[in-house]
Amino acid sequence: MRKIAESTVRRLSLYLRFLEKFEQEGIATVSSQALAERGGTTSAQVRKDLxxxxxxxxxxxxxxxxxxxxxxxxxxxxxxxxxxxxxxxxKIGTALVQYPGFANRGFHIRWVYDRDPRKIGVSCNHLKIRDVAQMEAELAEAKVDIAILATPADGAQGITDRLVAIGVKAILNFAPVQLDVPADVSVQHVNMALELETLSYALRNR
Amino acid sequence: MRKIAESTVRRLSLYLRFLEKFEQEGIATVSSQALAERGGTTSAQVRKDLxxxxxxxxxxxxxxxxxxxxxxxxxxxxxxxxxxxxxxxxKIGTALVQYPGFANRGFHIRWVYDRDPRKIGVSCNHLKIRDVAQMEAELAEAKVDIAILATPADGAQGITDRLVAIGVKAILNFAPVQLDVPADVSVQHVNMALELETLSYALRNR
Known part of the structure; x- marks a missing residue:
């Protein structure tokens, strides 16, 4: 399959959301124009994406x-x-553990780790917070598909290296730092200030 | 100025981060190759972007x-x-209020609103949580540049209409719903499941 741009993948996700709503409403067919309106794009772009x-x-x-x-x-x-x-x-990690939108898309949070002894053992949305010192021992045999990194910047690369060593191939990174990973590991960086900068850019260039 | 793609704006933000680090370190000049390495792209892309x-x-x-x-x-x-x-x-709203990365980029959170009487009046990182029923009265004279929407899906469009009515032109939307806004209002949608889907896509198409 051809490599497609991340912006295309994002639009496919949006189209799928609308299609699933249409499915629930029993709508059998949809025009590229209708998908375009819901996705904030043009019907030509929809046809090209698909x-x-x-x-x-x-x-x-x-x-x-x-x-x-x-x-x-x-x-x-x-x-x-x-x-x-x-x-x-x-704050971010526990908000994510409680976010209902993951499990119903098939993303099941099964483990949550921290290094703070005051947090270890505490329950967070039916999951016990585990000791990050035990991470490799506990996860080496488990099949972790995706790790969500919600640590401070200082520990992020060290944790990443440990995740890569046990075979994790996909990381969603909330830490405000660029991660070094091997070429076969995918990283998606969520950067809140950057989201605001796309808005300040829009305000500046109105 | 030509309209540029959002993906370009995002790369410009990343380049700026590296440049600011170089500034602190007293580095006077930088090659497109060095910027490309830090931004995970090619020097040709850097030169094109700039x-x-x-x-x-x-x-x-x-x-x-x-x-x-x-x-x-x-x-x-x-x-x-x-x-x-x-x-x-x-969870998301209060995490954002406490996020240190905004103020040092010039994004100053000055107000936080909720509808829950148990939260109204409580302090959150030196800000008192205000009653959303008073939002228009309090913000009509204030100059709100950007609103961050961290409400449940059900109330999001109603709040958006009220923000647009008092002149807000930029919204960062964390609510899991597509917002209808006039053409002169910019919306940036943060969708956590969508971030994970760019990773599941990567895992699927390795």
Whole structure:
């Protein structure tokens, strides 16, 4: 499969959200125009995005909602569940553990780690906070698909190296630091100040 | 100025971070190669990104660190401070109020609102949580540049309409819902499940 841009992957995720809503409402077909309106883009962009993955729509009839949903779920890797470990049980980490939107997309948070003795053993949304010193011992045999890094900046690279050593291939990074990882490990960096900067850019260039 | 893609704006933010670190370290010039390595991209991409805004680099000498920093701060609208209001004092809202990375980029959270009587009046990082019923009365005369929406999905559109009515032109949306806004209002949607889906896509298509 051709490598596609991250911005395309993000739009596919948005299309899938609308398609799933249409499925629930029993809508059988949808036009590229309708998807474009919901996704804040153009129908030409929708057709281009979907053409990466073969041809779906029928001229004049639009896309089959269940067929396109299934295909997008497959493309996005959502036809299987993922085991997720959260490292760092601070404000962000615990908010994520309690976020209901993950499990219903198949992302199951099964472990949460911290280094603070006052937090270790405390329950957080039915999960006991574990001691990060035990992380390798506990996770070496487990199949961790994705790690969410919600530690302060100073410990982030060290934890990353330890996660890579036990075979984790995907990291969602909330720590305000760029991570060094081998080429076969994917990192997605969530940077709140950067989100605000896309808005200050928009305000500046109105 | 030409409209540039959001992915370009994001890279400019990343370049600026590295440039500011170089400034602190007293480094006077930087090559596009060095910026590319830090930003996880190619030197050709760096040169293309910066060429949008005129020509900076000198062949063989690289970019002047203070000059390029100043220009990027100007392009990104960071030469002025922004007044920010947070709506919703739940886990995400209070984590954001306490996040130190905003104020040092010029994003000053000055107000935090909630509808829960148990939260109203409580202090959160030196800010008193205010009653959202009073929002228009209190903010109509204030200059709110950016609102951060951290409410549940159900109330998000209603709050958005009220923010738009008092003249807010930029919204960072954490609520899991697409917002309808007039064309002159910018919305940046932070969607945690979507961040994970860019990783499941990467795992699926390795």
């Amino acid at each position: 053409s990466f993955f073969g041809s779906f729509g029928k001229r004049g009839l639009g896309y089959s909602v269940p067929e396109l949903s299934r295909t997008l779920r497959d493309i996005l890797g959502l036809e299987r569940p993922y085991n997720v470990a959260v490292i760092g049980a601070g | 060429s949008f805004f005129g020509s900076f680099g000198k062949r063989g000498l690289g970019y002047s660190v203070p000059e390029l920093s100043r220009t990027l701060r100007d392009i990104l609208g960071l030469e002025r401070p922004y007044n920010v209001a947070v709506i919703g004092a739940g």
